[in-house]
């Protein structure tokens with residue numbers, strides 16, 4: 544067992560516990576991955592409770608999503624992780640969560656526009672609250688390869704995108720490390736709460 548694998552697994556287990564404490568990974572929802580090398584990743588196996596992960600809740604898979612461990616089935620949404628690692632060798636982690644705010648906003652809006660918030664500076668390259676971050680919302684689908692292709696095409700056209708929502712489903716974001724990606728989730732959840740409360744006030 545490599546030191547890298549056990550370190551990353553520990554970081555993802557801790558991330559799951561933190562997200563669970565916030566209510567962002569209900570039931571067996573959500574999935575997490577981290578890059579191991581140029582051709583492989585560590586990913587949660589399908590159906591795990593992400594707040595109660597242990598070492599057995601993960602497997603190695605290649606970047607086509609094929610399990611490298613017999614008898615273990617990767618997340619049903621593996622294709623949404625592999626598409627990111629194949630796009631960009633600098634991506635080291637992909638996290639997917641299912642918070643109430645992300646889900647509700649995705650049902651009501653066509654996209655989430657983040658503008659004017661200091662916390663936008665949690666994202667790489669964002670240096671002012673005067674920036675504008677667009678979080679696209681894709682229709683939900685059980686056809687993960689088709690959804691991954693749609694995400695990939697969108698990101699080709701909008702390479703500054705930091706995250707996306709799937710309608711009625713949840714949030715995907717990514718980063719160079721698990722810590723960076725966890726910060727993105729936390730910042731986005733704070734911002735989604737702000738957007739939600741602003742919509743209520745504006746009614």
Ligand SMILES: CSCCC(=O)C(=O)COP(=O)(O)O
Pocket residue numbers: 570571572573574587588589590591617618619620639
């Ligand atoms: C019970 S939530 C439905 C599946 C889902 O959206 C999810 O994120 C978890 O799927 P996985 O196969 O990764 O456990």
Ligand SMILES: [Zn+2]
Pocket residue numbers: 572573574620639641712713
């Ligand atoms: Zn999901």
